[in-house]
Amino acid sequence: MKINLPDGSQLDLKEKSTAYDAALAISEGLARNVYIAKINNEIKDLRTELEEGDTLELLKFDHIEAKKAFWHTSSHIMAQAIKRIFPDAKLAIGPAIDDGFYYDIEVEKTLTTTDLTKIEKEMTKIVKENLTLDYSTMSYEDAINWAKDNDEDYKVELIQDLPEGSVISFYTQGEFTDLCAGPHIMRTGAVKAFKLLQISGAYWRGDENNKMLQRIYGVSFPNKKMLKEHLEMLEEAKKRDHNKLGRELGYFTTVDSVGQGLPLLMPKGAKTFQILTRFVEDEEQKRGYQITKTPLMAKSDLYKISGHWDHYRDGMFILGDPEEKDGKTAYALRPMTCPFQYQIYNSETRSYRDLPIRYNETSTLFRNEASGEMHGLIRLRQFTISEGHIMVTPDQLEEEFIGAFDLANYMIRALGLQDDISYRFSIWDEDNRDKYIGDPKNWENAQNAMQNILDETGIAYEVGVGEAAFYGPKLDIQIKNVFGKEDTLITVQIDFQLAERFNMVYIDQNGEKQHPFIIHRTSIGCYERTLALLIEKYAGALPLWMAPEQIKILPIAKSHLEGAKAAVKRLELAGFRVEVDTRNEKIGKKIRDAQMEKIPYMLIMGDKEIENKNYSVRHRKHGDIGTMSEEELISRLNHEVENFVTD
RNA sequence: GCCCAUUUAGCUCAGUAGGUAGAGCGCAUCCAUGGUAAGGAUGAGGUCGCCGGUUCAAUUCCGGCAAUGGGCUCCA
Numbered sequence A: 001m002k003i004n005l006p007d008g009s010q011l012d013l014k015e016k017s018t019a020y021d022a023a024l025a026i027s028e029g030l031a032r033n034v035y036i037a038k039i040n041n042e043i044k045d046l047r048t049e050l051e052e053g054d055t056l057e058l059l060k061f062d063h064i065e066a067k068k069a070f071w072h073t074s075s076h077i078m079a080q081a082i083k084r085i086f087p088d089a090k091l092a093i094g095p096a097i098d099d100g101f102y103y104d105i106e107v108e109k110t111l112t113t114t115d116l117t118k119i120e121k122e123m124t125k126i127v128k129e130n131l132t133l134d135y136s137t138m139s140y141e142d143a144i145n146w147a148k149d150n151d152e153d154y155k156v157e158l159i160q161d162l163p164e165g166s167v168i169s170f171y172t173q174g175e176f177t178d179l180c181a182g183p184h185i186m187r188t189g190a191v192k193a194f195k196l197l198q199i200s201g202a203y204w205r206g207d208e209n210n211k212m213l214q215r216i217y218g219v220s221f222p223n224k225k226m227l228k229e230h231l232e233m234l235e236e237a238k239k240r241d242h243n244k245l246g247r248e249l250g251y252f253t254t255v256d257s258v259g260q261g262l263p264l265l266m267p268k269g270a271k272t273f274q275i276l277t278r279f280v281e282d283e284e285q286k287r288g289y290q291i292t293k294t295p296l297m298a299k300s301d302l303y304k305i306s307g308h309w310d311h312y313r314d315g316m317f318i319l320g321d322p323e324e325k326d327g328k329t330a331y332a333l334r335p336m337t338c339p340f341q342y343q344i345y346n347s348e349t350r351s352y353r354d355l356p357i358r359y360n361e362t363s364t365l366f367r368n369e370a371s372g373e374m375h376g377l378i379r380l381r382q383f384t385i386s387e388g389h390i391m392v393t394p395d396q397l398e399e400e401f402i403g404a405f406d407l408a409n410y411m412i413r414a415l416g417l418q419d420d421i422s423y424r425f426s427i428w429d430e431d432n433r434d435k436y437i438g439d440p441k442n443w444e445n446a447q448n449a450m451q452n453i454l455d456e457t458g459i460a461y462e463v464g465v466g467e468a469a470f471y472g473p474k475l476d477i478q479i480k481n482v483f484g485k486e487d488t489l490i491t492v493q494i495d496f497q498l499a500e501r502f503n504m505v506y507i508d509q510n511g512e513k514q515h516p517f518i519i520h521r522t523s524i525g526c527y528e529r530t531l532a533l534l535i536e537k538y539a540g541a542l543p544l545w546m547a548p549e550q551i552k553i554l555p556i557a558k559s560h561l562e563g564a565k566a567a568v569k570r571l572e573l574a575g576f577r578v579e580v581d582t583r584n585e586k587i588g589k590k591i592r593d594a595q596m597e598k599i600p601y602m603l604i605m606g607d608k609e610i611e612n613k614n615y616s617v618r619h620r621k622h623g624d625i626g627t628m629s630e631e632e633l634i635s636r637l638n639h640e641v642e643n644f645v646t647d
Numbered sequence B: 001g002c003c004c005a006u007u008u009a010g011c012u013c014a015g016u017a018g019g020u021a022g023a024g025c026g027c028a029u030c031c032a033u034g035g036u037a038a039g040g041a042u043g044a045g046g047u048c049g050c051c052g053g054u055u056c057a058a059u060u061c062c063g064g065c066a067a068u069g070g071g072c073u074c075c076a
Helices: A019-026 A028-033 A064-085 A113-129 A140-149 A153-161 A224-240 A242-248 A267-286 A300-306 A338-345 A394-415 A440-457 A527-537 A558-573 A587-596 A607-612 A630-642
Strands: A002-004 A010-012 A034-039 A042-044 A056-060 A100-106 A134-138 A168-173 A176-179 A193-203 A212-221 A297-299 A331-333 A357-366 A382-392 A421-427 A461-465 A474-480 A486-495 A517-526 A551-555 A578-580 A601-605 A615-619 A623-628
Touching: A010 A019, A019 A028, A019 A034, A019 A056, A028 A034, A034 A064, A056 A064, A064 A100, A064 A113, A064 A168, A064 A176, A064 A193, A064 A212, A113 A193, A134 A140, A140 A153, A140 A168, A140 A176, A153 A176, A193 A224, A212 A224, A224 A242, A242 A527, A267 A357, A267 A382, A267 A394, A267 A517, A267 A527, A297 A300, A300 A331, A300 A338, A338 A357, A338 A382, A382 A394, A382 A527, A394 A440, A394 A474, A394 A486, A394 A517, A421 A440, A421 A486, A440 A486, A486 A527, A517 A527, A551 A558, A551 A587, A558 A578, A558 A601, A558 A607, A558 A630, A587 A601, A601 A607, A601 A630, A607 A615, A615 A630, A623 A630
Parallel strands: A421 A461, A551 A578, A551 A601
Antiparallel strands: A002 A010, A034 A042, A034 A056, A100 A212, A134 A168, A168 A176, A193 A212, A297 A331, A357 A382, A382 A517, A421 A474, A474 A486, A486 A517, A601 A615, A615 A623
16 A cells, blocks of 8 residues: 655555554664654554555654653553552553653552652663553443452543443553553653652542542653753753742742732832833823722622622632621722722713723732742732723724733733743633623623634634633733743633623613623733743843843942942933942952843943043943943933843 | 642751751951952851740650642632
């Protein structure tokens, strides 16, 4: 039979040949390095039998699907090693993930790093044994019996989830057999380099009501060099971690007695925070927003109307008895600004002519996150967000949504984060309706409207089922931190529910009352989180326009201090943030310290500069860039600021 | 909230087989007045996260709590 290859050539194989046979027919070297096949554009196991006329592409480790197969097999090798050491271990699931693999297991003993070393040793043996992975199938009943006979309780459950009567697939390597849909690589011998990275807890099926299993994370590669590079990359990431750098550079700190998730922004952190806030508020004003300043707390009554009391109470800090048994009203710190801004909308009778009404607010919020959730400046109990609400008529919805989306993208470009984001269309989970307010019809409408708008913008987005807010679907702009963990940066939401609850209306052309649609949106998201991501993105060297300290003047000797201070005044008048290093240190030391602080520009001032009325300019990335007049310097800096230059 | 690990000077980290501790950086004082990534000397600074227990004696062992980190669940 003839098989088509990507280069347009054809390969002649005997009937029933597999993708792996095809690789062998081309060359043994290729067969060693391919891990997965793409047959007629579908990802398939190498064991898949080919048919006349199939198009075959063989994928090596540089392809994500090949990596996943490789890591999936690695997780089986780890499971096999675990079973050899702990025969009573029960296996749950063991998939490949974006940067490695894990396996969830139940085992009596609490595993330690010593156990990881033992498991690694056993894995080395399994790799040396170079076992083949053999594919097989069983009937539904046989599969359940197999799992029961082997005391694999979790596998029993997994099989029971499959449609009764279906054929169940397995992979076997040596004495170890695992329920698995595949695909897998051919032999254990290919996994030449691996490392088990950490142990953590994970609920069975991700449900906190279930038993907590032990999860072991690992990563593996076809050779030692790649593993070494990967581990070095992880080390590098640690150095950029905002939680370390942000503290070292004096952006923020935490204090036990203040509490979890309540960081203190220090002068540098607060300065950048202020710069970002002003930038956002100014841009919003240009785009027709009206600023509000609303209370940080309210009576329970307000949250009862909004639905927070029933659907978000666990997330709120409540002052007083939540049950209000003593007859006294409970108050709560606000977890969102929407109900407050709606009161301002409701303070007048609105005409369709008034719409759209765009409110923005630099808005401090309080959310009572579970204690295990807090992380640096990323997850907090008190944070500040560029929150706004746009009240629109139905025919303004699309334009205003796109306007909010455009503002968000403008911010992302200004921050230089455009290459690090992705879009997620977050919809509700139909099977979990208790989480949401409103009737399904409204949800359908909101989601369809949003999807149509998104499709018209032409952006690539993923769908996040169950990621919606309790009142409506969201477009989330997602960003990955330095460790690859994803968080929401910015969100734009459509709400068809709350206007009704708050009795928000406008008078239409026919003199009739109508509920507006509401767009909830952030333009830069949460400032603390944004700051964290910027610190990581720029390894602490924030772009000039948002750097808390832009210029440091370094006098050569004491005699130049006076000239330096005069320069500070002039440059401050020109709109820059300038400090002078007044310490009695050598110039080398002053440069080193300013460099470590990641100050964008250093101006060295000695006799020459004072005499010639110019600056010796040093840039944190480019080093000594020569002398400049004050005018030259100012125009250079202004250009950088205005264009959001990132060095 | 759950699982695991961690918590020693302002910061980064050593250390004590149970007998109250040390380095580097930083800080203070003095000397040196220095031209593009660390000049030198001296000194101050710690109830060894907090609260209990065991012990003649606890920073060290045990328990509880808190905070931090990695995950799970949840979420901006």
